[in-house]
């Protein structure tokens with residue numbers, strides 16, 4: 001008999017829409033219920049899919065029909081919701097950043113391990129077809145040794161949203177760091193620079209982050225994330241990766257499949273592969289990791305390594321020479 005994995009979604013903001021589509025598109029997953037701090041919104045979404053609307057997160061965790069929870073709530077809710085789900089025996093797919101500090105991410109990983117549940121961070125960019133293909137090229141050595149990699153994510157976000165998401169380093173550079181870790185493994189040292197170049201009201205929010213990551217395999221990684229403006233040019237840096245090998249360069253950016261309209265939300269309109277990254281990670285979590293017992297492609301250990309690098313970037317003081 002085909003196994004069914006009952007999945008509930010917590011946090012019904014913009015990104016939850018892609019997770020719900022991911023569950024519906026997976027082989028074994030079944031959406032069984034939704035939770036939001038707004039019961040009204042939960043009821044509205046629950047009605048749309050014919051599932052339960054929980055009136056509390058505790059009720060979600062007590063539901064025997066729930067095998068796994070996708071935590072797509074605000075950054076601050078990830079830690080307590082993951083701990084409660086793990087203690088209730090539910091597997092967890094938790095949005096990034098999993099928490100706001102390294103010790104908190106370690107606590108989440110430890111609690112999930114102790115309760116024998118899988119906890120996967122949403123490292124969705126490594127589930128895009130391009131990153132998968134790039135990993136394959138690196139592993140096969142078709143283009144020789146990788147030497148230098150550049151990765152950027154650049155788009156406008158309002159100051160209010162930037163505050164909610166805790167700055168471009170933890171929000172956007174996070175994706176770049178785990179993607180480069182996936183491609184090149186361990187980092188030897190890090191140099192970083194954070195600045196506020198465009199926001200006027202919230203001067204304490206970083207809207208530009210630049211870092212160099214020297215990998216143990218010799219690759220020099222260079223990352224850039226920024227929230228200053230949208231880049232809708234054909235050579236867009238909205239999401240761009242370039243890897244220089246001994247025998248050639250691999251490059252892609254997010255404009256190839258871009259459809260843009262003023263009314264569509266950023267998540268729905270930016271690029272088809274962004275959406276696909278969610279469909280792929282949710283299917284992998286349910287069908288491969290929970291049902292087929294394959295190890296996750298993105299682990300909490302990866303999240304901890306990513307976070308350590310972000311903290312190093314933050315604490316790194318560059319020597320500024322005034323000219």
Ligand SMILES: NC(=O)c1ccc[n+]([C@@H]2O[C@H](COP(=O)([O-])OP(=O)(O)OC[C@H]3O[C@@H](n4cnc5c(N)ncnc54)[C@H](OP(=O)(O)O)[C@@H]3O)[C@@H](O)[C@H]2O)c1
Nearest residue numbers: 011012013014015016036037038072073074075095096097
């Ligand atoms: N992996 C990625 O590429 C990616 C991309 C974007 C965001 N994220 C992460 O996903 C998480 C959720 O982000 P999001 O983009 O979905 O944020 P969002 O739309 O701003 O929603 C954030 C949270 O605020 C609450 N909320 C949403 N609409 C609301 C409203 N009208 N009134 C009151 N509360 C409302 C929801 O929680 P409740 O329903 O519980 O109230 C929701 O989970 C964040 O941790 C973010 O960092 C990841």
